[in-house]
Amino acid sequence: MTSPVRLVVRGLVTWLIEAAGLYLMLQYLPGVTVSNWEVAIRAALVIGLLNALVRPAILLLVANLGVILFLIVALLLNGLLVMVAAWIVRGFDVDGVGTAFLVAFGLAAINTVFTTLLSIDDDDSFYRNVIRSLARRMAAEGELDGQGTVFIQIDGLAEPILRRGLKEGRMPTLARLLKSGSHRLVGWECEVPSMTTSSQAGILHGTHGDVPAFYWYEKRAKRLRSSADPRDLHAIQKAISNGHGLLADDGVSVSNLFSGDAQRTIMTVGTLLDDDGRIRADPHDYFGYLLNPYNLYRGIVGMLGEAVVEVYQAIRQWATNGQPRIRRLGLFTLHRGAANVILRDATTWSVIASMYRGHRVIYCDYQGYDEVGHFAGPETRDAVGTLNSIDRQIRQIALAAREAPRRYQLVFLSDHGQTTSPVFERVYGKPLDEIVRDVIHAGPTLRFSAGKAEANRFVGAFLSDLARSGGMRGRSARRLLGTRRGAAMIEPVQERIRRAADHDADVVMTSSGSLAHIYFAQEPGSLCFEQIEERYPGLIEALVAHEGVGLVLLRCQDRPPIVLSKRGARELDPDGIREGEDPLEQYGEHAAEFFRQLAEYEYTGDIVVNGAYDPEKRWVMGFDELVGAHGGLGGPQTQPFLIYPAAWTDEAPKLVGSVEVHRFLKRHTSEKAPLPCEGEGSKVGERVTPIGERSEQAVATGDGD
Numbered sequence: 001m002t003s004p005v006r007l008v009v010r011g012l013v014t015w016l017i018e019a020a021g022l023y024l025m026l027q028y029l030p031g032v033t034v035s036n037w038e039v040a041i042r043a044a045l046v047i048g049l050l051n052a053l054v055r056p057a058i059l060l061l062v063a064n065l066g067v068i069l070f071l072i073v074a075l076l077l078n079g080l081l082v083m084v085a086a087w088i089v090r091g092f093d094v095d096g097v098g099t100a101f102l103v104a105f106g107l108a109a110i111n112t113v114f115t116t117l118l119s120i121d122d123d124d125s126f127y128r129n130v131i132r133s134l135a136r137r138m139a140a141e142g143e144l145d146g147q148g149t150v151f152i153q154i155d156g157l158a159e160p161i162l163r164r165g166l167k168e169g170r171m172p173t174l175a176r177l178l179k180s181g182s183h184r185l186v187g188w189e190c191e192v193p194s195m196t197t198s199s200q201a202g203i204l205h206g207t208h209g210d211v212p213a214f215y216w217y218e219k220r221a222k223r224l225r226s227s228a229d230p231r232d233l234h235a236i237q238k239a240i241s242n243g244h245g246l247l248a249d250d251g252v253s254v255s256n257l258f259s260g261d262a263q264r265t266i267m268t269v270g271t272l273l274d275d276d277g278r279i280r281a282d283p284h285d286y287f288g289y290l291l292n293p294y295n296l297y298r299g300i301v302g303m304l305g306e307a308v309v310e311v312y313q314a315i316r317q318w319a320t321n322g323q324p325r326i327r328r329l330g331l332f333t334l335h336r337g338a339a340n341v342i343l344r345d346a347t348t349w350s351v352i353a354s355m356y357r358g359h360r361v362i363y364c365d366y367q368g369y370d371e372v373g374h375f376a377g378p379e380t381r382d383a384v385g386t387l388n389s390i391d392r393q394i395r396q397i398a399l400a401a402r403e404a405p406r407r408y409q410l411v412f413l414s415d416h417g418q419t420t421s422p423v424f425e426r427v428y429g430k431p432l433d434e435i436v437r438d439v440i441h442a443g444p445t446l447r448f449s450a451g452k453a454e455a456n457r458f459v460g461a462f463l464s465d466l467a468r469s470g471g472m473r474g475r476s477a478r479r480l481l482g483t484r485r486g487a488a489m490i491e492p493v494q495e496r497i498r499r500a501a502d503h504d505a506d507v508v509m510t511s512s513g514s515l516a517h518i519y520f521a522q523e524p525g526s527l528c529f530e531q532i533e534e535r536y537p538g539l540i541e542a543l544v545a546h547e548g549v550g551l552v553l554l555r556c557q558d559r560p561p562i563v564l565s566k567r568g569a570r571e572l573d574p575d576g577i578r579e580g581e582d583p584l585e586q587y588g589e590h591a592a593e594f595f596r597q598l599a600e601y602e603y604t605g606d607i608v609v610n611g612a613y614d615p616e617k618r619w620v621m622g623f624d625e626l627v628g629a630h631g632g633l634g635g636p637q638t639q640p641f642l643i644y645p646a647a648w649t650d651e652a653p654k655l656v657g658s659v660e661v662h663r664f665l666k667r668h669t670s671e672k673a674p675l676p677c678e679g680e681g682s683k684v685g686e687r688v689t690p691i692g693e694r695s696e697q698a699v700a701t702g703d704g705d
Contacts, residue, residue, distance in 0.1 A: 019044035025106055031099035035091035043092040046085040047107070051293040054081065059290060074290040078104035078297055108297035144358045144406040149669045150351065150397060151246075151363040151411045153256075154390055155196060156370030156628075158378070158417025158636035159187035165384055171391040173398060174412065174643065183410075185643045188655035190416045192594040193512050193631045194638045196257055196365075197227040197236075199415040202658025203665070204247065204260035204363065205240040208597075212604040213631065215448040215510035217519045219526070224448060224508070225603070230272045233257055237270030246666055247361050252354040254364035255347045264359065266350045267343075289349040299345055303337030310336050313382045324422040324619075324627045328375045336375075340368040340386060348393045355397070355404040361669060366390050370418070373628035378418035378636070383628070411665065412643040415658070419635030421514060421622030424548050424611065432516055432609065432623055433509035435546065440536045445507040449624045510605070511623035512631030514613075517605025527606040529554040529562060540564070543609060548621045550634070551583055553595050553608035561599035563592075572596035586615055587633045590656050594633070610634070644668070 019041040025032050034040045055077055062073045079101035086094045094100045154162075162185075166175050177183045190199050193213055201209040214227045225232045237258055245261030247253055253262040258270040265271040273279060289295050314328035347364050354362050368386045376382035394412070401408040425431040433445040508519040520527055520536075532540060532554070544552050544564050552564045560573035568580030572592050584591040598604055611621030613634030620634035630637040642653075642661065648668045655661050 024110075025103060029099070029102055029106065031095035032103060033091070033093040039089065039091035043085055043089045046088050047082060050081040050084060051078075054084075055293055056291055071290075074296055078108075078293050081293075104293075105297055105301060108294040109301050146360060146406065147669075148355070148359070148404070148406045148408040149361045149411060150355065150401070150408050151361075151413065151665070152351075152394060152397065153200075153363070153365040154369060154387075154412065154414050155365050155367045156373055156378070156416060156418050156630060157387075157414040157641065158639045159185075159414075159641035160636050160639060161378060161384065161417070162387075162414075162641050164379075165387040168384070170384065170387040171394075173391050173395040177410075178643070182646055183412075183643050184646050184652065185641060186652050186655070187639055187641050188653075188661055189588065189590055189657070190638050190640050191657045192591075192598050192633060192638070193515055194416040194633075195227075195512050195631050196370075196415050197233075199640075199658045200257050200365075201236065201240055203413075203415065203661050204253075204256070204258050205242070205245045206659055206662040206666075207240050208658070209236045209240045210601045210603070211236065212598060212601045213510050213515065213517050214512040216517065216603045217508045217510060217521065217605075218603055219519065219521065219524065222521070224510075226448075227257070230269050233270045234273050234275075238275075246662060246669075247363055249670070250360040252351075252359045252362045254350045254354070254362065255343065255367070256363060256365050260363055262361075262363070264354070266354075267346070289346045295345060295349070296342075299342040302341035303334065306337035306340050307333040313376065317376065317380070317382070322377070322380065324377065324420065324426075326375065326423060326426075326625060326627055332371075332375055336368075336371055339371045340389065344368055344389065344393060348396055351397055352400040355400050355408060358405045360406075365415075366393065370628075373418045374626040376627070377420050378628040379420055409645050411645070411669075412641075413661070414640035416630045417636035417639045418628040418630050419514065419618065419620045419637040421611070421620050421624075421627055421629035423625055423627065424621050424623050425625075427621070428546075428548050431509075432511075432548075433507060433518070435542070436507055436509070436518060436539065439539050439542045440507075443506040445509065446505045448508070448510045509623075513624055513626070513629030513637065514611035514620040514622050514634060515632030516609040516611075516623045518607040518609065519605050523606070526555060526604075528557045530557045532606065540607070543607065548612050549609055550612040550621070551595075551610035553599060553610070555599055555606075561596060563595055572599065584633075586613070588638075591633055594657075 019037070025034075034043065058077060059070070059074060062070050079097060082094060082100040082103050083097065086092050086100070094103060162171075165171050166178070169175070178185055191202070191208070193211070195214060197214065198208045198211045201207060201211065211227070216225050217223075218225060227233065240258070241261055243261055245251075245259065247260035247262035251260060251262035252264045252266065253259045253268045253271075255267045256270075257268070259265045259268050262268075310333045311329065316322075317325055317328070344366055347366060351362055351364050368390060369383060372386050373380075373383040394410075398410060401410065431447055433447045436442065437445045505521045508521045510517045510519075520532075527535070529540070540552065540554070543549050544566060550565060553561060554564070555561050556571075560571045560576050562569055562571050562576075563583045565581075565583035568578065568583050570576060570578040570582055570584065570592070572595055584595070595608075598608065609623075610632040611623060611629070611634070613620045618635045620629055620632065620637070622629035642655065642664075644664075645668075653664055655664060
């Protein structure tokens with residue numbers, strides 16, 4: 001618990017910082033009048049009191065009027081309270097609403113810079129204490145004796161890259177846990193497709209949901225499905241939910257694709273919509289984050305700052321001829337800021353508020369590393385540098401665990417890794433679907449890449465579903481988005497192409513990193529090896545022989561599925577026939593089982609292609625317009641990590657597949673799991689085992705920052 005003295009000292013320091021900021025704005029912001037230092041101090045005090053006393057009451061009131069109005073009021077309230085302060089304090093004037101908002105942004109920026117320089121964190125802020133007090137009033141009495149668990153997922157972070165980050169000092173909080181004794185680090189092997197949709201379904205629900213790729217094509221319905229579409233993810237959520245997921249017992253899901261059967265879901269895409277397609281977001285879920293008047297404003301400032309960093313890093317990568325490389329500018333600069341600042345901070349505040357309420361199990365996902373790794377490369381200093389900010393969030397959660405009404409243990413994991421990937425089309429001059437069309441002389445071919453959709457998947461879908469909703473909210477959104485540009489936001493060009501693909505294309509190709517699915521869209525059912533050879537002679541041979549293709553997976557008529565490569569072939573059966581060298585030998589002992597499982601999914605492509613893998617560079621050929629790939633086999637993309645409390649087991653678990661991870665986590669976090677003894681990892685930061693010997697190729701080479 002924060003001491004009253006420390007809270008008062010923090011408040012006084014913040015007050016003086018903001019008073020100085022107001023006075024400095026005289027020099028740089030026309031339209032602001034501050035008569036003298038005394039007026040600046042009084043104005044800062046009044047603004048602080050209004051934020052502390054008036055802001056919470058207004059937010060609680062509008063929280064009952066819908067999420068859109070709630071967010072709008074939270075955004076406008078800072079500037080309006082500055083206007084009120086100018087009306088109250090004589091000698092402090094602003095010449096209009098616009099200037100008031102600039103003052104509010106300026107105060108947020110100054111507050112952020114100086115509190116960071118002086119190491120005044122949000123851990124002991126007034127607003128954090130308010131959230132703690134409100135949350136404890138809502139906590140269920142008499143049900144907080146059991147052990148709680150917080151799962152922190154770092155999206156796309158491979159074990160070798162994590163070890164590099166620890167070695168370079170980028171994650172001091174995690175390093176202290178591992179060094180001191182309460183936690184152990186192990187790697188695990190994820191299945192194919194090595195991507196969040198399939199892997200997180202396995203971790204949270206104990207089943208993959210038969211999701212074969214980021215995009216997949218349903219031939220019978222002639223419809224493309226997408227991991228970017230909340231409606232499709234809602235359908236998967238319903239299919240995989242059985243009430244016994246990882247978070248079923250008083251759980252909270254924050255910023256995930258699926259709920260894990262949690263009773264409370266916050267920013268969880270699979271539960272964003274109800275069965276009728278209406279948005280289910282609850283404004284109260286964001287109250288903790290938006291209560292602090294500076295969170296949203298400094299989030300916006302931070303997002304713009306992150307965009308500037310991205311532009312600088314992109315130019316630096318171009319100037320130093322870093323390879324492989326793609327064009328990084330454009331909308332990604334803003335999306336990176338949203339993922340690395342606003343979504344990250346909102347996730348942390350939501351987790352902490354849930355801990356203060358005493359929820360038994362909480363699972364969240366930080367996506368910043370994965371986003372930057374896709375565009376910059378997973379082993380570049382640009383991507384690895386994002387781990388510093390994620391570690392700061394972990395520190396805040398660890399500190400909150402000391403003050404929460406129940407004891408919490410922390411678990412850290414990733415859902416998959418990433419592998420550096422040259423882009424197939426850039427290397428060979430044409431995409432894979434055009435190569436297929438050239439060989440078989442097909443009609444229209446359409447390619448759907450996870451590349452751009454993964455970076456901006458939520459914005460268009462949110463606007464689309466908002467505009468479809470009923471009542472005043474839906475009518476307002478339709479009027480707001482009724483322009484030509486607004487219509488494009490609701491239904492982007494790629495969505496219109498998707499509709500055309502449902503009926504017109506001869507060939508549909510979907511890609512997830514280094515894994516591509518090829519569908520003969522006009523064929524009524526899945527084609528097997530023998531049928532493809534008969535109807536499209538020479539195609540399989542051409543694919544296998546292509547320099548950028550490493551593996552080709554095909555179903556067969558009266559025998560197990562087969563995998564072909566330039567050096568050999570094998571049936572995906574323990575006693576199956578092999579010819580030449582084993583195509584899967586360099587991908588590990590479980591690769592055959594992963595591919596056999598993929599071949600059994602209903603909507604797997606007629607032909608599945610895995611890009612060529614270079615084991616010396618640890619690069620894999622990718623089919624998306626990205627230089628960080630995950631989805632197939634090859635390199636760190638199938639090598640995620642798990643950091644668990646040492647008290648769980650003396651023997652390091654060998655975990656193969658996300659379903660095994662689910663079982664391991666469920667076994668040690670269910671209500672029947674024994675509580676750790678005092679002094680044996682029951683408190684965050686106490687007793688942990690060393691990291692131990694690093695595995696072969698554990699530390700990724702790269703240019704450290």
